[in-house]
Amino acid sequence: MRLLSLLGMMSVALATNANAASHDPSFDASLRRLEALIEQGMSAREFTAEMYTPDTVVKTHGPTPPRKGLAAEEVSIAAFLDSLAPPGQRKCTFEPVDPVTRTAEVTAAFINFSCRGKDATTAEPNQKYHILYVWKKVGDDWKVALEMF
Numbered sequence: 571m572r573l574l575s576l577l578g579m580m581s582v583a584l585a586t587n588a589n590a591a592s593h594d595p596s597f598d599a600s601l602r603r604l605e606a607l608i609e610q611g612m613s614a615r616e617f618t619a620e621m622y623t624p625d626t627v628v629k630t631h632g633p634t635p636p637r638k639g640l641a642a643e644e645v646s647i648a649a650f651l652d653s654l655a656p657p658g659q660r661k662c663t664f665e666p667v668d669p670v671t672r673t674a675e676v677t678a679a680f681i682n683f684s685c686r687g688k689d690a691t692t693a694e695p696n697q698k699y700h701i702l703y704v705w706k707k708v709g710d711d712w713k714v715a716l717e718m719f
Contacts (some may be wrong), residue, residue: 573623578584594677604617604620608685614648621706621714626638626715627645628716628718651685653688654685655708656687660686661684661685661690662684666681667679674707676705677704680701681700681701681702683699703717704716
């Protein structure tokens, strides 16, 4: 039911703001902040709390049921962070792909996300993902309410 509610929010954002400019300084600042936190080597628990809403839903391809809530996502984030190069060498980036649709409180966008893994043979990021996110405005920050990849 939560997934349907989030998809409904995304539909409203698409329908009411399809021509919105993709640049929002507060959204961009949230992405840069998350990049910095990954680079610093923040723990999975701290990073998950910084990136996701408490009732977040994460759905991967296939028949796997969605993960719901911070505790469920923390396990996945811990494995991901463990796969990265040492702090200071990760070079992670969140880059929104147009079109980015938004309302004052919801942003839906595909994000090209890349990082340098510990198995990288060059200094460039070698882990690359194309992820659909629905972000929710929480105070002055943006947090992920829905992630699909």
